[in-house]
Amino acid sequence: MSTAIKPKHIGRNISRIRELKDMKQEALAQALGTSQQTISAIENSETVDEEKLIEIAKALGVSVEAIKNFSEEAVFNIIGNTFQDHGAITTGNYGCTFNPLDKVVELYERLVQAEKDKVEYLEKLLNGK
Numbered sequence: 001m002s003t004a005i006k007p008k009h010i011g012r013n014i015s016r017i018r019e020l021k022d023m024k025q026e027a028l029a030q031a032l033g034t035s036q037q038t039i040s041a042i043e044n045s046e047t048v049d050e051e052k053l054i055e056i057a058k059a060l061g062v063s064v065e066a067i068k069n070f071s072e073e074a075v076f077n078i079i080g081n082t083f084q085d086h087g088a089i090t091t092g093n094y095g096c097t098f099n100p101l102d103k104v105v106e107l108y109e110r111l112v113q114a115e116k117d118k119v120e121y122l123e124k125l126l127n128g129k
Contacts, residue, residue: 009046014048025039050064
């Protein structure tokens with residue numbers, strides 16, 4: 001019984017990433033200037049030449065390393081940690097990517113500018129009469 005590690009199936013990784021991005025083989029083929037049948041053959045290949053892999057990575061919007069090291073287990077871990085983080089649910093921290101106070105200040109500044117514009121407009125009306 002051999003304990004050798006089986007090499008990653010690059011074509012299968014391309015297929016999984018394409019599916020996760022909700023992209024059809026036809027769309028990837030069009031982006032690469034090739035046919036759907038060629039994409040199917042690539043996805044069934046265990047290895048893909050480096051130049052073609054670079055083109056595919058660019059079309060999929062990922063790095064070559066992401067394709068080579070793709071792991072469905074890692075994807076499920078990321079999804080699980082993102083959407084089922086009980087700490088985030090109980091504390092109300094849903095990964096806010098901006099400072100709410102900055103948004104309040106931005107809104108206030110826009111309101112002040114709108115009022116200044118109104119005053120300027122009314123002054124023009126009064127001076128014009």
